[in-house]
Amino acid sequence: MTLDASASSQFVSGLLLSGARYDDGVTVHHDGKSVPSLPHIEMTVETLRDAGAVVDDSEPHTWRVEPSEINALDVVVEPDLSNAAQFLSAALVTGGRVRIPGWPQYTTQGGDALRDILDQMGAEVHLDRDGLTVAAGEAIHGIDVDLHDSSELTPVIAALCAVADGRSIIRGVAHIRGHETDRIAALATELERLGCEVAQTADGLRITPRPLRAARWQTYADHRMVMAGAVLGLVTPGLVVEDVGTVAKTLPTFVTLWDDMLRQGGTPRAGGGR
Ligand SMILES: O=C(O)C1=C[C@@H](OP(=O)(O)O)[C@@H](O)[C@H](O)C1
Numbered sequence: 088m089t090l091d092a093s094a095s096s097q098f099v100s101g102l103l104l105s106g107a108r109y110d111d112g113v114t115v116h117h118d119g120k121s122v123p124s125l126p127h128i129e130m131t132v133e134t135l136r137d138a139g140a141v142v143d144d145s146e147p148h149t150w151r152v153e154p155s156e157i158n159a160l161d162v163v164v165e166p167d168l169s170n171a172a173q174f175l176s177a178a179l180v181t182g183g184r185v186r187i188p189g190w191p192q193y194t195t196q197g198g199d200a201l202r203d204i205l206d207q208m209g210a211e212v213h214l215d216r217d218g219l220t221v222a223a224g225e226a227i228h229g230i231d232v233d234l235h236d237s238s239e240l241t242p243v244i245a246a247l248c249a250v251a252d253g254r255s256i257i258r259g260v261a262h263i264r265g266h267e268t269d270r271i272a273a274l275a276t277e278l279e280r281l282g283c284e285v286a287q288t289a290d291g292l293r294i295t296p297r298p299l300r301a302a303r304w305q306t307y308a309d310h311r312m313v314m315a316g317a318v319l320g321l322v323t324p325g326l327v328v329e330d331v332g333t334v335a336k337t338l339p340t341f342v343t344l345w346d347d348m349l350r351q352g353g354t355p356r357a358g359g360g361r
C-alpha cells in the first residue's frame with residue numbers, strides 16, 4: 088500500500104509489525120514529505136528481523152515484510168532513552184551529575200541523540216560500560232537543533248532552552264502538532280506563562296530565555312509535558328505541574344524515580360547553583 092507517513096512514522100511501524108501475519112505480507116510505500124522519527128522505523132525493522140521476519144528496506148521510502156511465523160524469543164529490552172531526557176536535564180539545570188545505568192553502546196533509539204544534544208548545550212557527557220553520565224558544564228548554551236528524527240525529545244529540550252544562556256531554535260518537528268496534544272502550541276503557551284519569550288515557527292519553536300516566574304504548568308494529557316514541567320520546576324520555585332499522573336503513559340514510576348533522584352542529590356537551588 089502507498090500512504091503519506093509524514094505525520095507519523097507510527098503508521099509505517101504499525102503496518103510492518105502486523106505485516107508478517109498477513110497472507111501476502113505487506114509492502115508499505117511512503118509518498119509525501121519527509122517521514123519523521125526514522126530511527127523508530129529502523130527499530131521496528133530490527134525487532135522484526137530478530138523475531139525471524141524477512142524485511143526488505145533496501146529501497147528508500149519502501150518497506151516489505153514477507154509472510155512468516157514470528158518466533159517467540161527471550162529479549163533484553165533496552166532502557167527507554169527518550170524517557171531519560173528529564174533525568175539527564177535535571178543535572179544541567181541544577182548544576183549536578185546524573186548517571187543512567189544500562190545505556191546501550193549500540194541502539195536504534197532516537198533518544199540516543201541526547202548525548203550529542205546535551206554536549207552541544209554545554210554538558211559533560213560520558214558513555215561507558217556503567218552507563219551514561221551527564222554533568223552540568225559552566226552554563227547551558229542555547230542550541231539550534233533539528234529534532235526531526237527524535238521529536239519526542241522536544242518538550243524536555245525546550246524546557247532546557249528556556250533556562251539557557253541564549254536563544255534556541257528547535258526545527259524539523261512540525262508533525263508534533265498532531266501528537267498527544269499540539270506540542271508546539273502547548274510548549275509556547277506554557278513557557279510564555281512562565282515569562283519566557285517564544286515564537287512558534289513553521290516547523291518548531293524559537294525560545295528566548297527570560298527570568299522565570301512561578302505558575303501552574305498545564306500538561307494537556309501529555310506525558311512529555313509533565314517531564315518538561317518537572318525539569319523547570321527544579322529551578323522555578325512555586326511552579327506547579329498539573330495532572331502529573333498523565334506521565335503514566337510511558338513512565339508510571341516517574342514520581343518515585345524523580346523523588347529518589349532528588350533525595351540522592353540534595354535540594355536544588357533556584358537559579359541552577361551547583
Ligand atoms: O514508534 C514509536 O513508538 C514512536 C514513534 C515516533 O512517533 P512519530 O513518528 O509520530 O514522531 C516518536 O515520536 C514517538 O515518541 C514514539
Ligand SMILES: C=C(OP(=O)(O)O)C(=O)O
Nearest residue numbers: 238239266267310311337
Ligand atoms: C508514543 C510515544 O510518543 P511520544 O513520545 O511522542 O508521546 C511514546 O513515547 O511512547
